[in-house]
Amino acid sequence: MIDKERLKQFFVETCTLSHFQLWENIDSNHFSLVISQGFEAHLPSPSAYTKVEKERRTSGYTDYYYLQEKCIFVIRLKVDCSLSFAEEHALDTLLHSYNLELMLKKERFIRKKMMESIREISILNDINTLLTKILENALSVIPTADLGVLWMYEEEESALIPKAWAGGPGEEIKNMRMKMGEGIIGETFKENQSMILTSYTDVLKASSTITEDNLRHLLNAYKFEDLQSVISVPISVEEQILCVLIIYQNGEKPLLTREDKQLLESFSDQVSIALMNSKLFQNLKLQNELLLQRDQIHHTFMKLSLQNTGMQVIANEIRYMIKHRLVIVDLTDDSIFASPRQWITYADLMRVIKIENSPTFYTFEIDGEMIEGYVQPIVGVGQILGVLLIGANESELLPIDKLIIEQASSIIALEMIRKQTIVDSFYKKIHDLFHDFLICRDQVLLTKKAEELGIHVHSYNAVILIQLSNGSDIQVMDMQVHLFIGEIKKHFQQHVPIVFGLGNKITVLCQFKRQGNEILNLVQQLQTNWQITKNNLIKIGIGSMYQGLENISKSYNEADKALSFLVTRQRWGIVHYQEIGVNRLFIHQTQDELLSFINEIFQPLKNTKNQLLEETLLIYLEQNGTVSETAKQLHIHVNTLYQRLKKIEEKLNISFNNPEDVLKLQLARYLRGMVY
Numbered sequence: 001m002i003d004k005e006r007l008k009q010f011f012v013e014t015c016t017l018s019h020f021q022l023w024e025n026i027d028s029n030h031f032s033l034v035i036s037q038g039f040e041a042h043l044p045s046p047s048a049y050t051k052v053e054k055e056r057r058t059s060g061y062t063d064y065y066y067l068q069e070k071c072i073f074v075i076r077l078k079v080d081c082s083l084s085f086a087e088e089h090a091l092d093t094l095l096h097s098y099n100l101e102l103m104l105k106k107e108r109f110i111r112k113k114m115m116e117s118i119r120e121i122s123i124l125n126d127i128n129t130l131l132t133k134i135l136e137n138a139l140s141v142i143p144t145a146d147l148g149v150l151w152m153y154e155e156e157e158s159a160l161i162p163k164a165w166a167g168g169p170g171e172e173i174k175n176m177r178m179k180m181g182e183g184i185i186g187e188t189f190k191e192n193q194s195m196i197l198t199s200y201t202d203v204l205k206a207s208s209t210i211t212e213d214n215l216r217h218l219l220n221a222y223k224f225e226d227l228q229s230v231i232s233v234p235i236s237v238e239e240q241i242l243c244v245l246i247i248y249q250n251g252e253k254p255l256l257t258r259e260d261k262q263l264l265e266s267f268s269d270q271v272s273i274a275l276m277n278s279k280l281f282q283n284l285k286l287q288n289e290l291l292l293q294r295d296q297i298h299h300t301f302m303k304l305s306l307q308n309t310g311m312q313v314i315a316n317e318i319r320y321m322i323k324h325r326l327v328i329v330d331l332t333d334d335s336i337f338a339s340p341r342q343w344i345t346y347a348d349l350m351r352v353i354k355i356e357n358s359p360t361f362y363t364f365e366i367d368g369e370m371i372e373g374y375v376q377p378i379v380g381v382g383q384i385l386g387v388l389l390i391g392a393n394e395s396e397l398l399p400i401d402k403l404i405i406e407q408a409s410s411i412i413a414l415e416m417i418r419k420q421t422i423v424d425s426f427y428k429k430i431h432d433l434f435h436d437f438l439i440c441r442d443q444v445l446l447t448k449k450a451e452e453l454g455i456h457v458h459s460y461n462a463v464i465l466i467q468l469s470n471g472s473d474i475q476v477m478d479m480q481v482h483l484f485i486g487e488i489k490k491h492f493q494q495h496v497p498i499v500f501g502l503g504n505k506i507t508v509l510c511q512f513k514r515q516g517n518e519i520l521n522l523v524q525q526l527q528t529n530w531q532i533t534k535n536n537l538i539k540i541g542i543g544s545m546y547q548g549l550e551n552i553s554k555s556y557n558e559a560d561k562a563l564s565f566l567v568t569r570q571r572w573g574i575v576h577y578q579e580i581g582v583n584r585l586f587i588h589q590t591q592d593e594l595l596s597f598i599n600e601i602f603q604p605l606k607n608t609k610n611q612l613l614e615e616t617l618l619i620y621l622e623q624n625g626t627v628s629e630t631a632k633q634l635h636i637h638v639n640t641l642y643q644r645l646k647k648i649e650e651k652l653n654i655s656f657n658n659p660e661d662v663l664k665l666q667l668a669r670y671l672r673g674m675v676y
Helices: 002-016 085-123 127-141 171-175 183-191 202-208 211-223 258-283 286-307 313-322 346-352 399-439 443-451 474-495 518-534 549-568 578-588 591-605 610-622 627-634 638-652 661-676
Strands: 022-027 032-037 055-057 061-068 069-077 149-154 158-166 196-197 228-238 240-250 326-330 334-339 362-364 369-380 383-390 460-468 498-501 505-512 538-542 573-576
Touching: 002 022, 002 032, 002 085, 022 127, 022 573, 032 196, 061 362, 069 085, 069 211, 069 505, 085 399, 085 591, 085 638, 127 158, 127 240, 127 258, 149 183, 158 171, 158 183, 158 240, 158 538, 171 211, 183 202, 183 228, 183 240, 196 202, 228 258, 240 258, 313 326, 313 334, 326 346, 334 346, 369 399, 383 399, 383 474, 399 443, 399 474, 399 498, 399 505, 399 549, 443 549, 460 474, 460 518, 474 498, 474 505, 474 518, 505 518, 518 573, 538 549, 549 573, 573 627, 591 610, 591 638, 591 661, 610 627, 610 638, 610 661, 627 638
Parallel strands: 538 573
Antiparallel strands: 022 032, 022 069, 055 061, 061 069, 149 158, 149 240, 196 228, 228 240, 326 334, 326 383, 362 369, 369 383, 460 505, 460 538, 498 505
C-alpha cells in the first residue's frame, strides 16, 4: 500500500532530499498539500496545470507536474535540486499506485454513501427528510457540486415544485413553479432525458425560457457566483416521469463530468425507489409484509457488498431469498457461479441463450431437460458485464422475486467492476514485468524472469498486439478491453501464458509445442466472433513464431510493426509481419506522405489531354519495359508507343534508360496499388 509515509520515505532515502513538497489536485480547481518537509508552510499552492508547461520555476523552488488519471501531482523542489531519470521513473510508478488507491478509496466512499441511502430508504418514513438525505449523499460523492434541488411534478398545479434541496438555498425557492419545457428543469422533464451543460453560455441558453417570476425567486434564494456547469436528470416511477434532480457547480472552470452524471442517475434511481416506497406506504398499506421483505433485501445486499464476500456467496443468498436455482455468469472472464453448484455449465448456457439488453424469459433444452428461465442482464458503465439466470417460468416468479433480482443485479455489477479495478492494477504490473523481460539480454536473468511470468522455456512463441477503437469514454473502453481479454482466453485457452491490456491496446504472448498456422486460425476466429457479438472493428498485428526466450522480443517488435502498418494506413483487420513484405520499409510513412510521393509521379499525367499517358506508363511498367507487349496491350503501333514514352519522359523529367528513374516509377506504381 502506497501511503504518505511511503512517499516521504522515497524522497528522503531514495532521492536524499531535505526540502520537498507533494501537492495533489483531484477533479477540482485547487491543489491540496499532501507532504511537506523543509519548506515554509505559507508558500503558495501550485498554479493551474497547462499542457504546455511541465514545470514552473520561481526564485526559490521549481514545481514539477505529473499527470495521472483524474489527478495532477506537483513535486516542489529547491531550485538547485532535481530528480534523475531512474528516480522520475520510480516516482511515476509510486504516484500511479497512490492515485489508484485514491480512486479505490473514492469508489468505496461512493459505495458507502449509496448503501447509506439504500438503508435510509427503508428506515426513514418521512418522505421529505428521506429525499433531502439522498440529495445530501449525492452531493457528498460529487464534491464539485455546490447546490442540488429535487423538483416534483404536481398535477393540481401542472408544474414542477421544489420538494427537497441541499447546499444552502433560501426559503424563497419554495415559491418557484416550473412549467413543462421551462428552463433546464422543465426541458429535462419534458424530454425525459438527462442533460449535462459544461459552459456558462450553454447554461444561459438552456435557461432562457425561465419566466421572470421564477428567475427572481431563484436568484433571491441562492447567489450564483461564476456558475460553470449543471447536470439535470429525470426520475421515473413505474415508467412515469415524476421528478427532476438538478445540481449546480460554481467556480473558475467547469468540473462536473459524465461520470458525475452517471452517479447522479444512480441516486435518481434511489429517489425513484423512495417515491415508490412512499406511494406504497400511502396507498398500499396492506402490503406491509412486502415492504418488510424489501428492507431485508436492502440489508442483506448491503452487508454482502460491504463485506466483499464474493460472487458465490451472493449467488447462494439470492437462491435462499427466491427459492429457485440460479447461475451468475461473469462475461469479463467467463467465470460461472451456480447455486446449487454445477447444475449448469458455462458452455451449455452460452450455447442456448441469447443475451438481451433487458430481462427476458427463455425456454431451452440441456441434456434432454427442458429448462424455463428468467435472464437478467448485469449492466455496468453502459456495457453488459454478465447475466443472472433464474430457473423459473413466468408464473413461478413473483413480483418480489423480480425485485430481488433487480436489486441483486446492481450489487453483482458493483462486484464485477470492483474486481476489474483490481485486475487493471494487475495488468499494469504484468505490463512492467513483461517489458523488463523484453529488454533483458542476460540469459540467466532472462530465464528467471520467464519463470516469474509463467513462460515455458522450450516452446515456440509468437506475440500478438491488438488495438481497439479508442472511444471517448475511458470506462467503456476499459470494459471493452476486459471483455476482449475474456474472449482471448476462451479462444486460446492454455496457449496464452501472458495477456494484459493497457489503454486501448492488448498484448498477447502465445506459446505452442510446434510451428504451424494454428495461431492465425485462432486470431481469425477471435476477430470474427468479436465483430459479430460487439460489432466493433479492431486492428491486430501478429509477429513471427520463434523458439527461444531471446526471440520473444523479436516477435514483439514484428507484431508492433505489423500493428503500426495498420495504424499508419488507417486500416482495420489482421496483418502478419511476414505479409508486409516490402511494405515494412514504409511502416512509419503516413498515408499523406505516400500520397504526396505518388502524386509527384502521376499528377503531371492526369490532365485530360494526357489522360492516355498515365495508362501507357502503368502498362509499360507492368510489362517490365517490354515495348512489343506494351503496344499489344494498348492496341497501338510501336512508333505511337515510343512517342508516348517520349512525352512521359518530358513531363516527368526522367529517362527510361536511367535505372534510378525506372526504380522510382516502379515504386510509385506499387505504392499506388497499395494505397488505393
